[in-house]
Amino acid sequence: KTGRVDMNHGAGGRAATQLIEELFLPAFDNPFLRQGHDGAALPLPAAGRLVVATDAHVISPLFFPGGDIGCLSVHGTVNDVAMNGATPLYLSASFILEEGFPLADLKRIVDSMGAAAREAGVSIVTGDTKVVEKGKGDGVFISTTGVGVAAPGVDTSGANARPGDVILVSGTLGEHGVAVLSQRESLAFETAIVSDTAALHALVADMLAALPGREGDLHVLRDPTRGGLATTLNEIARQSGVGMLLWEADIPVLPQVDAACELLGLDPLYVANEGKLVAICAPEAADAVLAAMRAHPLGAHAARIGAVTEDPHRFVQMATKLGGRRVVDWLSGEQLPRIC
Amino acid sequence: KTGRVDMNHGAGGRAATQLIEELFLPAFDNPFLRQGHDGAALPLPAAGRLVVATDAHVISPLFFPGGDIGCLSVHGTVNDVAMNGATPLYLSASFILEEGFPLADLKRIVDSMGAAAREAGVSIVTGDTKVVEKGKGDGVFISTTGVGVAAPGVDTSGANARPGDVILVSGTLGEHGVAVLSQRESLAFETAIVSDTAALHALVADMLAALPGREGDLHVLRDPTRGGLATTLNEIARQSGVGMLLWEADIPVLPQVDAACELLGLDPLYVANEGKLVAICAPEAADAVLAAMRAHPLGAHAARIGAVTEDPHRFVQMATKLGGRRVVDWLSGEQLPRIC
Ligand SMILES: Nc1ncnc2c1ncn2[C@@H]1O[C@H](COP(=O)(O)OP(=O)(O)OP(=O)(O)O)[C@@H](O)[C@H]1O
Ligand SMILES: Nc1ncnc2c1ncn2[C@@H]1O[C@H](COP(=O)(O)OP(=O)(O)OP(=O)(O)O)[C@@H](O)[C@H]1O
Ligand SMILES: [Mg+2]
Ligand SMILES: [Mg+2]
Ligand SMILES: [Mg+2]
Ligand SMILES: [Mg+2]
Ligand SMILES: [Mg+2]
Ligand SMILES: [Mg+2]
Numbered sequence: 001k002t003g004r005v006d007m008n009h010g011a012g013g014r015a016a017t018q019l020i021e022e023l024f025l026p027a028f029d030n031p032f033l034r035q036g037h038d039g040a041a042l043p044l045p046a047a048g049r050l051v052v053a054t055d056a057h058v059i060s061p062l063f064f065p066g067g068d069i070g071c072l073s074v075h076g077t078v079n080d081v082a083m084n085g086a087t088p089l090y091l092s093a094s095f096i097l098e099e100g101f102p103l104a105d106l107k108r109i110v111d112s113m114g115a116a117a118r119e120a121g122v123s124i125v126t127g128d129t130k131v132v133e134k135g136k137g138d139g140v141f142i143s144t145t146g147v148g149v150a151a152p153g154v155d156t157s158g159a160n161a162r163p164g165d166v167i168l169v170s171g172t173l174g175e176h177g178v179a180v181l182s183q184r185e186s187l188a189f190e191t192a193i194v195s196d197t198a199a200l201h202a203l204v205a206d207m208l209a210a211l212p213g214r215e216g217d218l219h220v221l222r223d224p225t226r227g228g229l230a231t232t233l234n235e236i237a238r239q240s241g242v243g244m245l246l247w248e249a250d251i252p253v254l255p256q257v258d259a260a261c262e263l264l265g266l267d268p269l270y271v272a273n274e275g276k277l278v279a280i281c282a283p284e285a286a287d288a289v290l291a292a293m294r295a296h297p298l299g300a301h302a303a304r305i306g307a308v309t310e311d312p313h314r315f316v317q318m319a320t321k322l323g324g325r326r327v328v329d330w331l332s333g334e335q336l337p338r339i340c
Numbered sequence: 341k342t343g344r345v346d347m348n349h350g351a352g353g354r355a356a357t358q359l360i361e362e363l364f365l366p367a368f369d370n371p372f373l374r375q376g377h378d379g380a381a382l383p384l385p386a387a388g389r390l391v392v393a394t395d396a397h398v399i400s401p402l403f404f405p406g407g408d409i410g411c412l413s414v415h416g417t418v419n420d421v422a423m424n425g426a427t428p429l430y431l432s433a434s435f436i437l438e439e440g441f442p443l444a445d446l447k448r449i450v451d452s453m454g455a456a457a458r459e460a461g462v463s464i465v466t467g468d469t470k471v472v473e474k475g476k477g478d479g480v481f482i483s484t485t486g487v488g489v490a491a492p493g494v495d496t497s498g499a500n501a502r503p504g505d506v507i508l509v510s511g512t513l514g515e516h517g518v519a520v521l522s523q524r525e526s527l528a529f530e531t532a533i534v535s536d537t538a539a540l541h542a543l544v545a546d547m548l549a550a551l552p553g554r555e556g557d558l559h560v561l562r563d564p565t566r567g568g569l570a571t572t573l574n575e576i577a578r579q580s581g582v583g584m585l586l587w588e589a590d591i592p593v594l595p596q597v598d599a600a601c602e603l604l605g606l607d608p609l610y611v612a613n614e615g616k617l618v619a620i621c622a623p624e625a626a627d628a629v630l631a632a633m634r635a636h637p638l639g640a641h642a643a644r645i646g647a648v649t650e651d652p653h654r655f656v657q658m659a660t661k662l663g664g665r666r667v668v669d670w671l672s673g674e675q676l677p678r679i680c
Contacts, residue, residue, distance in 0.1 A: 012566025226352025
C-alpha cells in the first residue's frame with residue numbers, strides 16, 4: 001500500500017505471501033519454485049560430484065555501473081560453483097529487507113536477478129524473505145546458494161597447483177571494484193568504467209571441453225573477487241605449497257582502470273572482479289586452454305600471466321615492467337568494504 | 341585484536357582468512373569444508389530427488405531461552421528439508437556481521453551452530469562471511485541452505501491434502517515465539533518457557549518408516565514456523581483446495597504458554613514454532629503415523645487435531661471448546677517481527 005517494505009512483509013502471514021506471489025515468483029518463475037513447498041524437490045543429476053557454494057551479498061550502492069545486487073548475487077554464486085568445474089543447476093535466494101525500502105527498487109533488483117538466472121540457465125528454486133527494522137539493515141542483502149554438478153575427473157581445487165604450471169587470467173582486472181567505488185564516491189571518469197559482473201560457467205565448460213579426456217590438466221580455477229588477483233594467488237600458493245612468478249607486463253588492466261586506481265590510491269591487483277577467473281594448468285595444456293578462453297566472449301582478453309614455482313616460502317612474486325622483482329603480498333591494512 | 345568484528349573481517353584478505361580459520365572452521369570442522377575451495381564438492385546421493393531449502397535468520401535477541409541464532413539456523417533449514425520428506429545431508433552458511441559485534445558472542449553462536457549440525461548429522465560444507473558498518477546490520481544474520489535427498493515415492497507437498505485426511509501435530513504449540521518474546525520484553529514467568537527449537541528429520545524418518553511401501557499415504561508435512569499453526573494450515577488449505585476442521589480441545593498447548601499468550605495478547609495458534617510439524621495423512625495411515633510420532637522424543641505429545649474437509653472457500657474452521665465453531669483466518673494486522 002505504501003509502496004515500501006514493512007515489517008509484515010517478513011512475518012510469514014498474508015502480506016508476506018502476497019509479496020512473494022506478486023514480486024518474487026513472477027521474476028523467478030519456474031516449475032520448481034512454483035511447488036511452493038518448504039523447499040524444492042529436484043531431479044538428481046545422473047553422475048559426478050555435487051557442488052555447493054554460497055555467498056552473502058551486501059554491496060553498497062545497490063545499483064552500480066554495469067549491474068546491481070540482483071544480477072551480482074546470481075553471478076557470484078554461479079561463478080563459485082563454476083570454479084569447481086561444475087555446471088550450476090539450481091539457486092536458492094534468501095532476502096533480508098530493511099523496513100521502508102522502496103518496493104519499486106526491490107522489483108528492479110529481483111527482475112535483474114531473474115534475468116541473470118535465466119541467462120545463466122539456472123533456476124531459482126526456493127527462497128526466503130525476512131524484514132528487519134529501519135536502521136538494522138541496509139536496503140537489501142541477498143544470500144544465494146548454488147547447487148551444481150561436476151563431471152567425474154574434474155578437480156580444480158586450490159591445492160592442485162604444481163611448480164611449472166602456467167597461470168592464466170580470463171581478462172582485464174579491477175573493473176568491478178573501481179566501478180562500485182566510483183559510484184560510491186560519485187566520481188565520473190572520462191571513459192566509463194563498468195563492472196565486469198558476469199556468469200563464467202559457459203567459459204569454464206569451454207575450457208574443460210578443450211581438454212577432452214585430460215580435464216585433470218586444468219589444475220586450479222578461482223574467481224579473483226574480494227582481495228583481487230593478488231589475494232587469490234596468495235591463497236592458492238598457500239593451499240598448494242608453491243610459489244608464483246607473475247610478469248607484470250602481461251597482466252591485462254584497462255588503461256582507464258589503471259588511471260582510476262592511480263587516482264583512488266588503489267592497486268588493480270587487489271581490486272575485486274566479478275566476471276574473471278584465474279586458471280592454473282599443466283604447461284602442456286596451456287595453449288589449448290588459452291585458445292578456448294579467447295574464443296569465448298568473456299575470455300577475449302585472456303592472458304598467460306605467470307608460472308608456478310617451487311618456493312618453501314610460498315611467495316607470489318612479480319617481475320615488474322621496470323625489470324625488478326617484488327613480492328605481491330596479502331593485502332594488509334584497509335581494504336574495500338562492501339564491494340560484493 | 342579488539343575482540344570485535346571489524347570491516348576487514350569481511351574484506352577477503354588476511355583478517356578474513358584468519359577469522360574463518362580460527363573461529364568458523366574449528367566449530368564446523370568436516371572434510372568437505374576443509375577443501376577450502378570456492379564451493380564444496382560432495383558425493384552425489386545414489387537415488388531419489390534432491391531437496392533444497394533456504395532460510396535467512398534475523399532473530400532478535402540472538403540468544404533466547406532454549407537456543408540462539410546459531411542452532412536455530414541449523415534447525416530451521418534442516419526442518420524445511422525434512423518437511424519434503426528428505427534426509428538432510430549438507431548445509432551452507434552465510435554470515436552478515438555488524439561491525440563492532442563481540443567476537444566472543446560470535447564464537448558462542450558459531451559453536452552452537454556446529455554442535456547443532458553435528459547432532460543432526462549434517463555437515464556445514466561451505467560458507468561466506470560479510471561485514472557491514474555499525475548501524476547497517478544488527479549483530480549477526482545467518483542464511484543457511486540445506487541440501488538433502490528424498491526417497492522415491494515420498495511426496496509431502498502442501499497440495500496433497502484430500503478431504504477425509506487426518507491432521508496431526510507433533511506436540512505443544514507456541515513455545516518458540518513466546519520464549520523469544522518474553523526474552524525481548526524481559527518478562528519472567530513463573531514456569532520458564534523455552535523455545536522448542538529442534539531438528540525434526542529423525543522424527544520424519546520414523547514417520548515414513550511406519551508406512552513401509554505406502555509412504556505416499558503421508559500426504560503433507562509442514563513446520564508451523566512464522567505465523568504458527570493457523571497460517572500453515574491456511575496455506576495448505578489454499579494449495580490443496582480444501583477446507584479443514586480443527587478440534588480446539590485436542591490442540592496441545594502448554595498451560596504456561598496459554599497463560600503467557602493471554603498476558604501478551606497473543607493467540608498460540610499464530611505463534612511460531614521451531615521444533616514442531618504438521619502432518620496430514622490418509623485416514624488409514626493415521627494410527628501408524630501417530631504411534632511413530634509418539635514413540636519419538638520430539639513427538640511425545642503428538643495429537644490428532646482435526647480433519648480435512650471439502651470446502652470451496654478453503655476455510656480452516658475450529659470446533660471450539662465451548663461447542664461453537666469459528667473460522668481460523670490468516671492473521672491480518674500486526675505480527676511478531678524477527679521471531680526467526
Ligand atoms: N524471496 C523469495 N523468492 C522466491 N521464493 C520465495 C521467497 N521467499 C519465500 N519464497 C518461497 O515461498 C514459500 C514460503 O516461504 P517461507 O519462508 O514462508 O517458508 P518457510 O521457510 O517454510 O517458513 P519460515 O521462513 O517461517 O521458516 C517457499 O516455497 C519459498 O521457497
Ligand atoms: N563463515 C564461514 N564458515 C565456514 N566457512 C566459511 C565461512 N566464510 C567463508 N568460508 C569458507 O572460506 C573459503 C573462502 O571463502 P570466500 O567467501 O572468501 O570465497 P569466495 O566466495 O570465493 O569469495 P567472495 O566471497 O569474495 O566471492 C571458502 O572455502 C568458504 O567456504
Ligand atoms: Mg517451513
Ligand atoms: Mg564468491
Ligand atoms: Mg523461509
Ligand atoms: Mg570465489
Ligand atoms: Mg523455514
Ligand atoms: Mg564467499
